[in-house]
Amino acid sequence: MQRHGRKGYAFYQLVVADSRAPRDGKFIERIGSYNPNTNPATIDLNFERALYWLQTGAQPTDTARTILSREGVRLKKHLLEGVKKGAFDEAAAEAKFEAWLTSKKQSLQAVKDKDRETAREANKARLDAEKESNRAKAEAVARKKAAQAAEAAEAAAAAREAAAAAPETTETTETAETNG
Numbered sequence: 001m002q003r004h005g006r007k008g009y010a011f012y013q014l015v016v017a018d019s020r021a022p023r024d025g026k027f028i029e030r031i032g033s034y035n036p037n038t039n040p041a042t043i044d045l046n047f048e049r050a051l052y053w054l055q056t057g058a059q060p061t062d063t064a065r066t067i068l069s070r071e072g073v074r075l076k077k078h079l080l081e082g083v084k085k086g087a088f089d090e091a092a093a094e095a096k097f098e099a100w101l102t103s104k105k106q107s108l109q110a111v112k113d114k115d116r117e118t119a120r121e122a123n124k125a126r127l128d129a130e131k132e133s134n135r136a137k138a139e140a141v142a143r144k145k146a147a148q149a150a151e152a153a154e155a156a157a158a159a160r161e162a163a164a165a166a167p168e169t170t171e172t173t174e175t176a177e178t179n180g
Contacts, residue, residue: 001013001014001015001023001034001061001063001064002015002023002024002027003023003024009037010036010037011033011034011035011036011037012033012034012035012036013030013032013033013034014030014031014032014033014034014045014050014064014067015027015028015029015030015031016028016029016030016031016053016058019059029049029053031045031046031049031050031053032044032045032046032050034067039115040108040111040112043067043070043071045067045068045071045073047071047072047073047076050068050071050073051073051076051077051080054068054073054074054077055077055080072097072100072101072104075097075100076097079093079096079097080093
């Protein structure tokens, strides 16, 4: 596996290389790529060439072995060796491989659906929390405006009372001046 990409965002090229060659050095053939940054990880593999190299004796590294197993290359090699030994015929091997492949696709799709549903539920919960927060803020603003309106009404009533009381005092002073 040759490392490419930038710091903290690596992706890998799956290559066939001599074990004495450096990690990112000379290689014999590029058979695919692996991107662990996606969910689920993206693997682009030339199945036939990977199978060919395994059958000719190539020894994959631990990580490459896991990737090849996940893609079914090692299972296919195992089934073909069973055909060579006469355990079953090639049609049975192909049927077993196709059954495994369909179950693998279904399980992968189930994981994707579950992740999608989890993300949808998380978004819904976040939206509900935001709506509740906005409703609480709106109620607080409404209470504050109601309190300000009540204060304004009290101030207006006090001003009317003061205005009503002021003419009476001026009338009494005017009456006292005219009488006196």
